[in-house]
Ligand SMILES: O=P(O)(O)OC[C@H]1O[C@H](OP(=O)(O)OP(=O)(O)O)[C@H](O)[C@@H]1O
């Protein structure tokens with residue numbers, strides 16, 4: 001099986017989670033399969049090879065991808081955390097997602113100015129999380145090298161919100 005087939009084969013679909021009307025795509029079984037997880041990390045690393053100086057993981061599921069890819073590529077890792085979790089000076093961005101709203105935060109000054117940062121997350125839905133992460137990276141004085149996702153839910157407006165960025169999803173399917 002290729003990486004897209006592995007993702008489709010292993011992922012789960014849960015209707016009405018976390019709220020009625022939301023069809024939740026659960027990728028934790030992909031992470032729980034060593035071959036599928038390795039294929040995902042290798043695919044993202046190859047797609048963006050030579051184009052990034054650091055990776056940023058979006059809390060919480062993006063952390064899993066970012067940590068593995070940072071290690072594999074031997075690049076620094078920046079945590080894009082949910083609001084209120086980071087101590088000291090932080091940059092903060094509010095955003096909306098498919099089932100609510102939230103805040104993401106980043107600690108500035110952790111990377112060299114102008115670093116090319118690859119944003120990683122598991123699912124792209126409305127694009128609110130990736131767009132807020134990109135705003136934080138740019139406000140911190142870095143550039144966005146691209147955005148790497150495992151699964152894109154099409155038709156929720158993410159591509160419009162992220163116009164101008166190099167957005168790559170291993171699998172895309174209708175929301
Ligand atoms: O494109 P969007 O509409 O922003 O949706 C995608 C985001 O939603 C999910 O995270 P969630 O905020 O549910 O947090 P979690 O990873 O902590 O469960 C997912 O992991 C992405 O981060």
Ligand SMILES: Nc1ncnc2[nH]cnc12
Pocket residue numbers: 022023024025026097098099123125126153
């Ligand atoms: N439908 C969905 N499934 C999984 N993660 C999501 N994040 C936002 N919408 C989602």
